[in-house]
Amino acid sequence: MLVHSQEHMEGPFNQLIIRGVTLINGNGAPPMGPVDISVENNKITGVHNVGYPGVEINESARPKLKDGGKELDATGMYLLPGFIDMHGHIGGKAQGATPEYVFKLWMAHGVTTVREVGGPGIEWTQDLQKKIENKEMAGPRIISYTVFGNGSEKPITTPEEAREWVRKNADAGADGIKFFGAAPGIMKAALEENARLGKGSAMHHAQLSVGRWNVLNSAKAGLTSMEHWYGLPEALFDDKTVQHYPLDYNYQNEQHRFAEAGKLWAQATEPGSEHWNQTMDTLLALDFTLDPTFNIYEASRDLMRARRAEWHETYTLPSLWKFYQPSKISHGSYWHYWGTEEEVAWRENFRIWMQFVNDYKNRGGRVTTGSDSGFIFQLYGFAYVRELELLREAGFHPLEVIRAATLNGAEAIGMEDKLGTVEPGKLADFVIVEENPLQNFKVLYGTGAIKLTEDNEVVRVGGVKYTIKDGIIYDSKGLLNEVEQMVEKAKEEEDFRITQPGMD
Numbered sequence: 001m002l003v004h005s006q007e008h009m010e011g012p013f014n015q016l017i018i019r020g021v022t023l024i025n026g027n028g029a030p031p032m033g034p035v036d037i038s039v040e041n042n043k044i045t046g047v048h049n050v051g052y053p054g055v056e057i058n059e060s061a062r063p064k065l066k067d068g069g070k071e072l073d074a075t076g077m078y079l080l081p082g083f084i085d086m087h088g089h090i091g092g093k094a095q096g097a098t099p100e101y102v103f104k105l106w107m108a109h110g111v112t113t114v115r116e117v118g119g120p121g122i123e124w125t126q127d128l129q130k131k132i133e134n135k136e137m138a139g140p141r142i143i144s145y146t147v148f149g150n151g152s153e154k155p156i157t158t159p160e161e162a163r164e165w166v167r168k169n170a171d172a173g174a175d176g177i178k179f180f181g182a183a184p185g186i187m188k189a190a191l192e193e194n195a196r197l198g199k200g201s202a203m204h205h206a207q208l209s210v211g212r213w214n215v216l217n218s219a220k221a222g223l224t225s226m227e228h229w230y231g232l233p234e235a236l237f238d239d240k241t242v243q244h245y246p247l248d249y250n251y252q253n254e255q256h257r258f259a260e261a262g263k264l265w266a267q268a269t270e271p272g273s274e275h276w277n278q279t280m281d282t283l284l285a286l287d288f289t290l291d292p293t294f295n296i297y298e299a300s301r302d303l304m305r306a307r308r309a310e311w312h313e314t315y316t317l318p319s320l321w322k323f324y325q326p327s328k329i330s331h332g333s334y335w336h337y338w339g340t341e342e343e344v345a346w347r348e349n350f351r352i353w354m355q356f357v358n359d360y361k362n363r364g365g366r367v368t369t370g371s372d373s374g375f376i377f378q379l380y381g382f383a384y385v386r387e388l389e390l391l392r393e394a395g396f397h398p399l400e401v402i403r404a405a406t407l408n409g410a411e412a413i414g415m416e417d418k419l420g421t422v423e424p425g426k427l428a429d430f431v432i433v434e435e436n437p438l439q440n441f442k443v444l445y446g447t448g449a450i451k452l453t454e455d456n457e458v459v460r461v462g463g464v465k466y467t468i469k470d471g472i473i474y475d476s477k478g479l480l481n482e483v484e485q486m487v488e489k490a491k492e493e494e495d496f497r498i499t500q501p502g503m504d
Helices: 099-108 122-133 159-171 184-196 215-221 254-261 274-285 294-301 303-307 318-324 340-362 382-393 398-405 407-412 476-494
Strands: 015-023 032-040 043-049 070-073 078-081 083-088 111-117 141-147 176-179 200-203 225-227 289-291 430-433 449-452 458-461 464-469 472-475
Touching (some): 015 430, 099 111, 099 464, 099 476, 111 200, 111 464, 141 200, 159 184, 176 184, 184 215, 215 274, 254 340, 289 407, 294 303, 294 340, 318 476, 382 398, 398 407, 464 476, 472 476
Parallel strands (some): 015 070, 083 111, 111 141, 176 200, 200 225, 225 289
Antiparallel strands (some): 015 032, 032 043, 078 430, 449 458
């Protein structure tokens, strides 16, 4: 049974006024403050300019509190729109991560909306959506994308079967479809039918099908967004049609799969070439969305960094830690003999990949923020903040990073009229932090950022202070404390402690 503590939440309120905050909006605008933000019945009613930095607040400009209203003093703090994670998985049996655990970590890091790109099934997801809507548990707004073919009694082998499945998925209430690949005729039929119904789509162009169907094929057939980067280098090949697989390659061997994937961008056309620009022009004309999920591959370029992340000891469940370890079975546990050569190749892979994503953004393309947490040493919530840092590394201005995390995601899921920016008429989804995240995204981590004081004392600053969703104020650090207790309990029950691979 799902249990939710009411201790770390307040509301909803008929009226909520957030006082004296600096607004970092999701539309690329520079910060402004102090402002008061007024909310009534979960709708933003005003962003009120109440003064200037270093000057006493103009009390006459402040919105008035009504009977039964709630004031939240955020003087000196920073407020952003609620974050949107465009690539989420709500735990899983293999990881042993319950929805309650996953949701608390997401919410504690300001993630108020998650596009679930493939779970156990639409009924399971809808049950969680109802529990969240009924305030039975703390959780983000879930946008559900069903894996293509999920629930079908037999494999889909014809275009008409593909269209029929797409229609049933829409009738069941799913928001969209997550694809991995299929025969070209089936992909074309499914995507065209899904687009006709006005539903969203995402795709991980798996190597088993990408030789005949890359990102350009998908986008032209109606795909609305691509996940990761598979299928994009293949669309940019000049001298081949499939990647240069070693002749002893086996897709079921995950070290083969991920090591060779790390050499893919080096096989594509040169950045800035005619082929590069033509491919980008085609995707731009189709209003196509890139959801890169840089963080989920970061262990490939620096395994030690990923497995030594400081939050693992406190917030990673024993079952998750076991799932991450080298394995011939667990997906993403490809550390069979990961070494210098693989990491060097992956660093170059990142360099070219990031250049394409940054170029796409600079030319007006939509780039969003997704984490794909729960695999490859990437923990829910924490991985989302790392994705912000990696977008910054790719060349995004911090304000462009925030736009990718908010308004771009809202546009990609068709909810820009409700989410993505702080403006009257939109829903009251906010992230409030005591430090300026534009100066240092690390202040958004639940573990905060390390800072040396004028007295030469080492302190931790930051961590999201409040996450506000649907007008409810969540104590973000309180949610993290609940996660810590869940992890401690699991460790006690299993007599478990984290050890590094091969050092038990």
